[in-house]
Amino acid sequence: MSGTVVIKLPATLAVGDTVSVTGESANRWRIAQNAGQSVNTTNLAGNATPGQTWTARDTAREWWWAASSADGNRLAAVGNYGAIHLSRDAGATWSMGSAQKGWSSIAMSADGTKLAACAYADGVYVSTDSGVTWTSRNGSADWVGVTMSSDGRRMAAVGRFSSIYVSADSGQTWTQRETARDWRAIASSADGTKLTAVVYGGQIFTSTDAGVNWTPRETARNWYRVASSSDGRKLAAVSRWGYVYTSTDSGATWVQRFREADYNALVSSADGNTLAVAVPSNDPYEPYGQIYISRNGGASWNAYQQSRVWRGLAMSGDGSRLIAAENKGLLYTSAGDRTAVGTLGAITGGQGNFIELQYIGSGKFKVLNSSGPAFTIE
Numbered sequence: 001m002s003g004t005v006v007i008k009l010p011a012t013l014a015v016g017d018t019v020s021v022t023g024e025s026a027n028r029w030r031i032a033q034n035a036g037q038s039v040n041t042t043n044l045a046g047n048a049t050p051g052q053t054w055t056a057r058d059t060a061r062e063w064w065w066a067a068s069s070a071d072g073n074r075l076a077a078v079g080n081y082g083a084i085h086l087s088r089d090a091g092a093t094w095s096m097g098s099a100q101k102g103w104s105s106i107a108m109s110a111d112g113t114k115l116a117a118c119a120y121a122d123g124v125y126v127s128t129d130s131g132v133t134w135t136s137r138n139g140s141a142d143w144v145g146v147t148m149s150s151d152g153r154r155m156a157a158v159g160r161f162s163s164i165y166v167s168a169d170s171g172q173t174w175t176q177r178e179t180a181r182d183w184r185a186i187a188s189s190a191d192g193t194k195l196t197a198v199v200y201g202g203q204i205f206t207s208t209d210a211g212v213n214w215t216p217r218e219t220a221r222n223w224y225r226v227a228s229s230s231d232g233r234k235l236a237a238v239s240r241w242g243y244v245y246t247s248t249d250s251g252a253t254w255v256q257r258f259r260e261a262d263y264n265a266l267v268s269s270a271d272g273n274t275l276a277v278a279v280p281s282n283d284p285y286e287p288y289g290q291i292y293i294s295r296n297g298g299a300s301w302n303a304y305q306q307s308r309v310w311r312g313l314a315m316s317g318d319g320s321r322l323i324a325a326e327n328k329g330l331l332y333t334s335a336g337d338r339t340a341v342g343t344l345g346a347i348t349g350g351q352g353n354f355i356e357l358q359y360i361g362s363g364k365f366k367v368l369n370s371s372g373p374a375f376t377i378e
Contacts, residue, residue, distance in 0.1 A: 004348070005029040010038055022351050022357040031305035031347045031355070036363040038071075038341045039235060041330065044355070046374035048336035050320050051276070051293045051304035056330045057091045063325035067108040067115070069269070070150070071323025072340035075114030075314065076131060077331055078103035081116070082153050084117055084211070086131045090332040090340055090350065092114040097131035106149045107155070108188075114152025116171055118143035122214070124157050124170035137171040147188040147195070154192025156211055158183035164197055165213035177211045179281060187228035187235070190270070194232030196251055198223030204237055206251035212257065217251045227268035229319070234272025238263035244277060246298040255300040262289075265313040267322075273297050274319030278310035291324055340375055348376040 005027050009019060011034045021238045023029055033039075047152040069075070075087040076097075084098035084106065091190040103120040108115050115127045117134070124138035124146060141159035155167040157174075164178040164186070179198075186197040195207040197214075204217040204226070220238040228235050235247040237254075242264075244258035258277070265278035274295050281289030291305045291313070305324065312325035320337045339345030340362075349355060353372035357365040 003027070004031050008032045008359055009034060009357075009365070015359060015361045017359045018356055019359075019365075021349065023351045023353040023372070026351050027312035027352075028348060028350045031357075033041075033339065033343060033345045035342045037365070038345055039339045039347060039365040039367065040337065041339060041347070041367065041375075041377050042337050044347075044375055044377065050274075050322060050336040050378075051291065051302070051334050052336060054305055054324070055086075055091070057333055058094045058331045059119070060329050062263040062328055063311055063331060063345055064327070065105050065312040065325045066331070067106045067291075068314040068316055068321065068323060068329055069108055070110035070273055070317035071317030072131070072335070073344055074108065074186065075323050075333075076106050076115060077312065077325055078106045079325070080104075080327075082345075084115075084131060084134075084354070088112075088130075089237045089344060090321065090335070091331065092111045094097060094331075097127070098125070098134050100107040104144050105146045105185075105328075108147060109152030112149040114148065114170060116146045116148055116155050116157070116303060117145045118157060118364060120144065122158060122323070124155075124165075124171065124174075126155075128152075128170060136376070137167075138165060138174045144198075145185040146185065147186050148218030149188055150190040151263055152190065154210060155188050156188060156189065156195055156197075158186045158197055160184070160200075164195075164211060164214075166195075168210065177210075178205065178214050184223060185225045187226045189228055189232030190218060190230035190301040194228070194250060196226050196228055196232075196235055196237075198226045198237055200224065200240075204251060204254075208224045208232075215251075218245070218254045224263060225266035227266045229272030230267060230270040234268070234297065235274050236266055236268055238266050238277060246275075248272075248297070256297075258292065258294070259303050264311055267313045269319035270317040274315070276315060276322060278313050278324060280311065291322075295319070304334075306307045346377065346378040347377070348374075
């Protein structure tokens with residue numbers, strides 16, 4: 001027999017069941033997955049830490065913002081005066097999904113089927129078919145930020161020197177909230193009831209009732225980006241030429257974290273423990289612009305990637321998949337600690353490799369034992 005031997009994981013398993021593969025012949029072998037399955041590869045030879053290795057994607061454009069589904073398989077990226085670009089295979093291939101506009105922000109539901117994008121000095125556009133078609137759902141404003149609940153039903157958008165607008169019907173109708181301020185970004189909890197918005201030259205504002213009422217928080221700074229955990233309890237915010245600040249009580253109190261820098265992007269995992277920020281390198285006072293990642297809620301940080309003009313970031317819900325957008329450059333993706341969810345994911349080994357997987361429920365496996373050369377993890 002020649003070629004790679006494909007071993008497909010069973011579609012139905014009981015918690016505790018194990019699957020093992022031993023490579024005795026010279027043939028390569030590949031463990032393939034069914035829909036919804038994934039393997040935790042943290043302790044497997046060949047595993048990469050998220051952010052450790054990056055793959056260049058698509059072509060050079062004026063990339064501005066990025067969004068990701070919860071599993072990291074579906075991605076979206078927008079450019080300044082370009083089109084919305086979409087990927088359904090974790091960034092391997094891309095297609096255009098809209099007309100060219102001055103896109104400034106984009107958000108995606110957990111399953112990637114619902115999207116909302118802001119067009120600066122234009123409108124908020126909504127798609128309910130994974131980005132195939134788009135409809136203008138809100139009026140013209142200097143839109144700079146949009147967010148949504150995990151199911152895409154609740155949405156919120158902010159504009160510069162405008163108000164906050166919220167929607168409870170997937171963007172079909174919008175209600176004006178709060179007052180006109182120089183809003184720069186907004187973040188939502190998974191259920192859409194807890195919202196956090198930041199003002200450039202003003203304060204951080206939080207809402208616990210889907211945007212009806214707002215409470216000013218922290219001190220007036222040049223707030224620029226904000227991110228939220230899925231429960232809305234853990235928050236992070238950055239200011240231009242300021243610091244990273246975090247909150248663990250839904251914004252009531254804040255702690256200054258990472259060093260002073262010209263932050264351009266900020267994202268959080270669903271549990272709020274993994275944070276990533278992007279620092280551009282186009283400023284003479286910031287020659288070491290990189291992507292920095294924290295895996296302990298902002299207490300400590302590590303630098304990744306090269307010095308580029310970083311503009312946008314997005315992250316999967318578990319923090320294992322990242323996409324970074326370089327302004328007037330490429331898109332870059334990074335993955336680690338697990339296989340891709342579903343049929344995109346696989347583990348490949350060869351002669352001398354052994355692996356034993358245990359099913360832990362909800363389509364997830366962990367590595368019980370392994371030996372041999374480094375595995376290839378997809």
